[in-house]
Amino acid sequence: MISMKVLVEVFANLQEKLGWASRYVEVDAQEIDLANLIKYVQDLYDLISKETGRDLENLLDNYLVFVNGIHAQFKGGLQTLLRDGDKVSIFPPAAGG
Amino acid sequence: MPGGYIGKIARVNLWNSRVSCESLCESTLMKWIGGRGLGVYLALKEIPPKADPFGPLNKAYVMTGPLTGILGVPASGRWCSVTKSPLTNTIHDAQSGGKFGPYLKFAGFDAIVLEEVSQHPVYLWVHDGKVEIRDACHLWGADTHATTDAIVEELSAEVGKSEAKDIKVACIGPAGENLSRIACIINDKARAAGRGGHGAVWGSKKVKAIAVYGREKPPIANQSKFSEVVKEAMRKIKESPVTSESLPKYGTAILVNIINNAGIFPTRNFQTGVFPDARLISGETIASTTIDWEKQREEVCWGCPIGCARYSRITKPPFTGEGGGPEYETVWSFGAHTGVSDLAAVSKAHFLTNELGLDAISAGHVIGTLMELVQRGKVPEDVLRGLKVEWGNGEALVELVWRMAYRSGIGCDLAEGAKRLAEKYGAPELAMVVRGQELPAYDPRGVQGHGLAYATSNRGGCHLRAYLISPEVLGVPKLVDRFDIKDKGPLVKEFQDVFAVVDSLVVCKFDTFALWTDDFTKFMNAVTGWELSSKDLELIGERIYNAERVFNILSFGDGKEYDTLPKRLLEEPMPEGPSKGRVVKLDEMLNDYYKARGWINGRPTRAKLEELGLKWAADLLEDEGLLPG
Numbered sequence: 001m002i003s004m005k006v007l008v009e010v011f012a013n014l015q016e017k018l019g020w021a022s023r024y025v026e027v028d029a030q031e032i033d034l035a036n037l038i039k040y041v042q043d044l045y046d047l048i049s050k051e052t053g054r055d056l057e058n059l060l061d062n063y064l065v066f067v068n069g070i071h072a073q074f075k076g077g078l079q080t081l082l083r084d085g086d087k088v089s090i091f092p093p094a095a096g097g
Numbered sequence: 098m099p100g101g102y103i104g105k106i107a108r109v110n111l112w113n114s115r116v117s118c119e120s121l122c123e124s125t126l127m128k129w130i131g132g133r134g135l136g137v138y139l140a141l142k143e144i145p146p147k148a149d150p151f152g153p154l155n156k157a158y159v160m161t162g163p164l165t166g167i168l169g170v171p172a173s174g175r176w177c178s179v180t181k182s183p184l185t186n187t188i189h190d191a192q193s194g195g196k197f198g199p200y201l202k203f204a205g206f207d208a209i210v211l212e213e214v215s216q217h218p219v220y221l222w223v224h225d226g227k228v229e230i231r232d233a234c235h236l237w238g239a240d241t242h243a244t245t246d247a248i249v250e251e252l253s254a255e256v257g258k259s260e261a262k263d264i265k266v267a268c269i270g271p272a273g274e275n276l277s278r279i280a281c282i283i284n285d286k287a288r289a290a291g292r293g294g295h296g297a298v299w300g301s302k303k304v305k306a307i308a309v310y311g312r313e314k315p316p317i318a319n320q321s322k323f324s325e326v327v328k329e330a331m332r333k334i335k336e337s338p339v340t341s342e343s344l345p346k347y348g349t350a351i352l353v354n355i356i357n358n359a360g361i362f363p364t365r366n367f368q369t370g371v372f373p374d375a376r377l378i379s380g381e382t383i384a385s386t387t388i389d390w391e392k393q394r395e396e397v398c399w400g401c402p403i404g405c406a407r408y409s410r411i412t413k414p415p416f417t418g419e420g421g422g423p424e425y426e427t428v429w430s431f432g433a434h435t436g437v438s439d440l441a442a443v444s445k446a447h448f449l450t451n452e453l454g455l456d457a458i459s460a461g462h463v464i465g466t467l468m469e470l471v472q473r474g475k476v477p478e479d480v481l482r483g484l485k486v487e488w489g490n491g492e493a494l495v496e497l498v499w500r501m502a503y504r505s506g507i508g509c510d511l512a513e514g515a516k517r518l519a520e521k522y523g524a525p526e527l528a529m530v531v532r533g534q535e536l537p538a539y540d541p542r543g544v545q546g547h548g549l550a551y552a553t554s555n556r557g558g559c560h561l562r563a564y565l566i567s568p569e570v571l572g573v574p575k576l577v578d579r580f581d582i583k584d585k586g587p588l589v590k591e592f593q594d595v596f597a598v599v600d601s602l603v604v605c606k607f608d609t610f611a612l613w614t615d616d617f618t619k620f621m622n623a624v625t626g627w628e629l630s631s632k633d634l635e636l637i638g639e640r641i642y643n644a645e646r647v648f649n650i651l652s653f654g655d656g657k658e659y660d661t662l663p664k665r666l667l668e669e670p671m672p673e674g675p676s677k678g679r680v681v682k683l684d685e686m687l688n689d690y691y692k693a694r695g696w697i698n699g700r701p702t703r704a705k706l707e708e709l710g711l712k713w714a715a716d717l718l719e720d721e722g723l724l725p726g
């Protein structure tokens with residue numbers, strides 16, 4: 001039985017490399033942490049684990065990751081618990097002005 | 098003369114058509130560098146602070162810095178304009194890219210000072226160490242593209258057809274001639290000394306354009322050290338994914354989705370921070386739909402390894418057109434701020450502001466102000482002459498840009514900027530301005546430090562005095578909590594001082610995504626031959642910031658009363674999104690900021706000014722009874 005659904009969005013060159021901009025990830029659990037959720041998205045995990053490590057340990061240094069619009073660093077880092085209806089947004093490093 | 102500089106500035110008295118040349122004094126340069134810093138110093142010495150910005154006593158400084166036009170210094174193809182602003186009454190500098198800056202130096206000058214007013218339209222022909230004043234009656238009324246083309250055509254007869262491509266032109270359009278307080282100076286057709294109405298100051302002086310051309314090269318004092326520094330800087334720029342990949346590929350508008358996702362993308366005149374259609378005007382969409390990659394390469398500023406510039410083409414009616422841009426700030430001002438999600442309309446409005454000579458941030462912003470005034474029933478219908486001024490209407494957006502430039506109907510009020518517009522229609526609280534200048538594309542309710550940076554900006558509402566978005570959102574150089582107010586005072590001060598140096602060198606601020614004070618110090622020393630420390634450079638930045646504040650105090654009594662934000666941002670909680678419920682907690686941050694600055698109630702003390710070598714500025718304040726404490 002599927003009990004939670006999280007929206008994963010990617011931006012800029014991640015969109016180009018993966019060929020998609022957003023997708024829903026369905027997990028049979030009440031909650032899941034950020035690192036484990038990303039492992040559910042195989043092509044995304046394959047792509048970013050190359051630079052950020054098998055356990056995505058350097059994810060937050062290499063990418064800008066928001067959970068519901070808030071930096072993951074200020075939510076609980078890779079262990080941030082996600083629940084049904086949450087949104088994860090991943091941006092490559094960017095700036096402008 | 099130290100390396101980097103040409104060593105000469107030209108003063109142009111427009112009233113009696115006299116040109117005189119002066120050499121630069123090394124001890125002054127060591128205190129103020131060039132660009133913004135030197136311009137501010139000269140302005141504080143020479144412009145009576147209460148002078149009418151449109152009168153003969155105001156001056157317009159066309160500045161370069163010691164790193165301008167030095168091949169190898171990343172993104173050194175810039176120049177800056179300094180004047181007393183008709184929008185804010187503050188001292189004001191506006192920075193621009195393109196190719197004009199380096200060519201001013203190649204023409205034999207570090208700076209040009211426009212003094213007095215001319216009796217008829219003129220343009221300056223600056224070449225090979227000479228400045229000629231030429232008639233521009235035939236150019237008055239022309240847009241910036243037509244003006245540039247006509248001048249290059251005219252002068253190509255003198256330099257030869259093959260050399261004509263190296264004539265670079267900065268000019269004003271109809272908006273500047275019509276003294277719009279948000280008129281800009283456009284160089285290389287699409288690069289703007291944008292904010293604060295500098296184009297209108299040129300217009301008041303009847304200076305239509307400055308054309309530059311020459312082959313002089315600024316010297317480098319220590320070539321071997323310089324080569325090393327260049328190598329190291331280029332390595333950092335290549336290693337940074339921001340400067341090597343994101344900016345070149347997606348331009349500054351890569352920020353649209355990030356800022357919108359954080360719930361701080363000001364929408365419908367800062368009524369909320371979430372724009373549901375942001376994706377349609379994002380850098381990703383521009384890069385895959387409207388950009389012309391071939392022309393994009395030509396748009397990149399001189400000597401820039403980053404290349405964030407855009408060139409777009411809209412082929413489908415009714416908004417057909419092409420030109421440089423749009424950038425993050427303009428897709429916001431003409432997009433989310435006015436509720437328009439049609440990239441074609443947004444791009445068209447942007448092209449027009451370049452052609453007509455309007456600041457694209459303020460132009461879009463003031464249209465958003467009008468839309469809210471209309472939403473709240475403050476504007477009588479007949480004033481709009483049948484135009485449907487409502488959120489999201491791209492047709493109205495484009496039409497209003499035309500009207501603004503020519504001061505036609507309601508356009509006459511728009512040309513005055515958001516503050517004067519909102520006051521005229523009885524709702525001053527709807528003007529999202531600081532010191533009279535329209536705020537740019539970040540809602541500070543979700544970025545506290547950035548709010549403090551807006552409030553304390555000497556030139557009014559601006560994101561580039563201190564770009565706290567870097568640490569608060571983008572994590573550059575290090576992520577800090579955007580909702581926290583702790584330590585934001587000293588952080589804002591540090592950014593303001595470093596950016597004052599960057600603006601004085603004169604290089605692009607996008608360098609700062611890969612380089613910081615130590616790198617700039619190394620460049621500065623290798624090029625000039627001086628031996629300054631990073632601390633010295635920071636002190637120069639602080640000196641500049643204090644001198645600007647002194648000018649403002651003498652101009653209109655600047656101080657704590659002006660270090661504030663529109664009521665909406667201080668009192669109305671963000672209604673939705675990730676920043677929901679937040680307001681800017683300004684007071685506490687402001688106290689920390691003043692402590693870090695050594696100011697009392699927004700004014701520098703005598704002790705602070707003397708510490709910075711500005712005893713003479715303290716005396717000016719004291720003479721007027723404006724010294725605090």
Ligand code: SF4
Nearest residue numbers: 172194398401405605
């Ligand atoms: S980064 Fe962009 S704005 Fe800065 S110098 Fe390069 S092209 Fe110009």
